[in-house]
Amino acid sequence: MRGLLSPAQNTVGAFILNWCTAVHLKINIFAWRTELDRIPTRQALFKRKVNINSVCCPLCSKNVESVEHLFTSCFYATMLWGYISTWCKIPPMYVFSVRDILKLREAILEDTKKRKAFEVIILVALWSIRKLRNKVVFGGKRVVLWRLYEERKCTSYSCSIVEHMET
Ligand SMILES: [Zn+2]
Structure with missing residues (x-):
């Protein structure tokens, strides 16, 4: 029993998220909470016995809305990840968890400046997915078309998803 509580055991699975100073603190906190599976997806709400109409992903309506689904397999x-890998000229991003996404910034680019820019892009992308999801859920809108900003429009914050919603 004592062995299970040793520091070595406690660090298994631990992931230290380095704060990115180029994005707002709330985006860092959001990424951290997302990696810990601490955001209120429909699956999480259902597990907590919150009365919800559906556990389906509000974006695609094809799978249960879990953190993994919403940010990786939806x-x-x-x-979005395909677009980003093309735009950043990196190999296709095969991610299965939010941790995989966050680790990409350390593994993909050796150039410090490029790595930092990439870090911003993926953090903002995560944030944008959540933002769109919330607009669909709380705004009662339906996703008609997504497109990403064209490269000329991209800045650290605007390398994001543009949602075209039905009004
Ligand atoms: Zn989905």
Whole structure:
């Protein structure tokens, strides 16, 4: 029993998220909470016995909305990561968890400046997925089309998803 509580055991699975100073603190905190699976997805709400109409992903309506689904395997997420890998000229991003996404910034680019820019892009992308999700859930809108800003429009904050919603 004592062995289970040793420091070595406690660090298993631990992931230290380095704060990115180029994005707002709330985006860092959001990424941290997302990696810990501490955001209120429909699956999480259902597990907490919150009365919700559906556990389906509000974006694609094809799977249970879990953190992994929303940010990695949802059609819209895969579309976004595909666009980002093309835009950043990196190999296709095969991610299965938010941790995989956050680790990409350390593994993909050796150039410090590029790595920092990439870090901003993925953090903002995570934030944008959540923002869109909330607009659909709380705004009662339906996703009609997603597209990403064209490269010329991209800045650290605007390298994001543009949602075209039905009004
Ligand atoms: Zn989905």
